[in-house]
Amino acid sequence: MPMRWLAEYAWLPDHAEPTPDVLVETDGGRISAVTPLPVGGPTAGVEVLGDAVRLPGLTLPGLANAHSHAFHRALRGRTQGGRGDFWTWRDVMYEVAGRLDPDSYLALARAAYAEMAQAGITCVGEFHYLHHGPDGTPYDDPNAMSAALVEAAAHAGVRLTLLDACYLTSAVDGAPLVGPQRRFGDGDALRWAERAGAFTPEDDHVRVGAAIHSVRAVPAEQLATVAGWADRHGVPLHVHLSEQPAENDACRAVHGCTPTRLLADHGVLGRHTTAVHATHPTSADVTLLGESRTGVCLCPTTERDLADGIGPARRMAEAGSPLSLGSDSHAVVDLFEEARAVELDERLRTRRRGHFTPAELLTAATVAGHAALGWGDAGQLAVGMRADLVTVRLDSARTAGVPPVGAFFAATAADVTQVVVDGRVVVRDGRHLTVDVPVELRATVEEVIG
Template structure:
C-alpha cells in the first residue's frame, strides 16, 4: 500500500479543494480517501503513518489530453515566420510527416509524451493517421507506426488511447490522396477495418479507439462503416468537426448540409463520440451535438495558433455536450492553459466574464477527458478509481498567494511537481524519473527537421 498526504486535494463533486487529505492506494487503485481534521490531525480510526508521502500544494486527479498529434510537436516555433492560415500551416506539417518512420516516430512520441507527463497529463488520446510508409506503401507490419506510439507511451509512463484514424480522401468531393497524404490512407473503410482489426495493444496502459479524420477525409457512404466498427467494439470514436469555415462551405456544396448534419445522418454522433474543435457550428449543429450527447474536445491553444477562431463553448455545454480538452498540435502542452482559455476565449467572444466555474474547468481537464478516451475509471480521487495524482505548487512565482481553487487560472505546467500514474511515480520534484525530456525532444526534433 502507498499513502500520500495532500496539503489540498480536489475531490469529486466538490466546488473547491479540500485541505489535509490522506489518499491510499494498492495495486494501482485508490483504496481510501480521508479528509483529515484541520492541521493534519487524523479522525478516530485513521492512522497517518510516517511513511506517507507528503504532497505540498494542490493535488488533482490525473489530467487527460483528449486530442494529440504527437508528431506535430516538431513544428513548435517553426511555423511563425510569416502570414498564413491553417492550410499553409498544414503544408509545413506534411513536410515533417514525410520524414517519419517507426523508429523516429517512437523517439519523437516518447519525448512528446514524457513532456505531457511533466505537465500532469496521465492519459493521452492520440489521433493517429500516419499509418504507412512513403508513397503509401504499407510497412511489413501494417501497424508498425501504431506499435511505435504504444511503446512510446509505455516509456513515458502514461496511458494511451490510440484513436486509429480513417483518412481516405483529400477533400469532401472525394479527391484522391496525393503526396504525403498517401501515407495516411487505407484505400477504403473496409480496408481500414481490416488493418485496425489486426492490431491489439498488448500493454495494459494502452487501448484502441477509432477516429474519422473529418468529412473531408471519409466519404459520406463510408462514415457508417467506421462508426459501426467503433460501436461493435465498444470503443470511443472521435472526429475533427467544423474546424474551418472552408470545411463547412465545401460540405454544403457537395452534400447540401453542414458536416454535423452529415455525421448525424450517417449515425456518427452519440455519447461515445467526441467532436474535436467544433469551432464553427450553426445553432442547429449545436442542438444536434447536445441532443445526441456528443462530446466536444476544445483545443484552445492550437485553435488560436492556427487562427481557427473561437467556438461557442458555453452554448455547446448548455446544449448537453460534455467538454474535454486537448493540446492538439502541441504549440503548448499545458492543460491549465487549455482550461482557462475555455473561459478567457469565451470572454473575448462575448465580451462578458464568468462563463465557466473553476469546478467546470477542473471537470473538463480530468474526468470528462478520461471518459472521452474510454477510461471511465480515471479522473477522480475516489475509491476504486485509478491512482493518478498530480500535485501543483502553490508557492511558485505564479501561484504564491493564490487560493487553491484558483489554480486553473494561475498555475502552468511548470508548477507540476509530482505525478503518479496507476500508483507509480512518474514525475518527482518536477523531473521525469526515466526520460531526459529536453534532451530527447531536441534530438528527436533535429532528426526530422534537419
C-alpha cells in the same frame, strides 16, 4: 504496493474547491481510501500518518489530453512567426509527416509524451493517421507506426488511447490523396477496419479506438462503416469537426448540409463520439451535438495558433455536450492553459466574464477527458479509481498567494512537481524519472526536421 499520500490540498469529486489535509491511500494501482483529516488535526504527527508521503501544494486527479498529434511537436516555434492560415500551416505539417518512419516516430512520440507527463497528463488520446510508408506502401507490419506509439507511451509512463484514423480522400468531393497524404490512406473504410482490427496490443496502458479524420477525408457513404466498427467494438470514436469555415462551405456545396448534419445522418454522433474543435457550428449543429450527447474536445491553444477561431463552448455545454481538452498540435503542452482558455476565450467572444466555474474546468481537464478516451475509471480522487495524482506547487512565482481554487487561472505546467500514474511515480520534483525530456526533444526534433 500500498502507499499513503498526504495532500496539503486535494480536489475531491463534486467539490467546488479543494479540501485541505487529505490522506489518499492507494493499492494495486487504484485508490483504496480517501480521508479528509479533521480541521486542525495532527497533520504533522508521524504517529498518526506513519509513512505517508507528503504532497505540498494542490493534488489533482490525473489530467487527460484528449487530442494529440504527437508528430506535430516537431513544428513548435517553426510555424508561428509567419503569415498565413490553417491551410498554409498544413503544408508545413505535411512536410514533417513525410519524413517519419517507425523508429523516428517512436523517438519523437516518446519525448512528446514524456513532456506531457511532466505537465501532469496521465492519459493521452493519439489521433493517429500516419499509417504507412511515405509513398503509401504499407510496412511489413501494417501497424508498425501504431506499435511505435504504444511503445512510446509505455516509455513515458502514460496511458494511451490510440484513435486509429480513417483517412481516404483529400477533399469533400472525393479527390484522391496526393503527396504525403498517401501514407494516411487504406483505400477504403473496409480495408481501414481490417487493418485497425488487426492491431490488438495486450499492454495494460493502451486501448484502441477509432477516428474519422473529417468529412473531407472519409466519403459520406463510408462514414457508417467506421462508426459501426467503433460501435461493435465498444470503443471511442473521434472526429475533427468544423475546424474551418472552408470545411463547412465545401460540405454544403457537395452534400447540401453542414458536416454535423452529415455525421448525424450517417449515425456517427452519440455518447461514445467526440467532436474535436467544433469551432464553427451552426445553432442547429449545437443542438444536434447536445441532444445526441456527443462530446466536444476543445483545443484552445492550437485553435488560436492556427487562427481557427473561437467556438461556442458555453452553448455546447449547455446543450448537453460534455467538454474535454486537448493540446492537438502541441504549440503548448499545458492543460492549465487549455482549461483557462476555455473561459477566457468565451470572454473575448462575448465580452462578458464568468462562463465556467473552476470545478467545471477541472472536470473538462480530468474526468470528462478520460471518459472521452474510454477510461471511465480515471479522473477523480475517489475510491476504486485509478491512482493518478498530480501535485501542483502553490508557492511558485505564478501561484504564490493564490488560493488553491484559483490554480487553473494561475498555475502552468511548470508548476507540476509530482505525477503518479496508476500508483507509480513518473515525475518527481518536476523531472521525468526515466526520460531526459529537453535532451530527447532536441535530438528527435533535429533528426526529423533535418
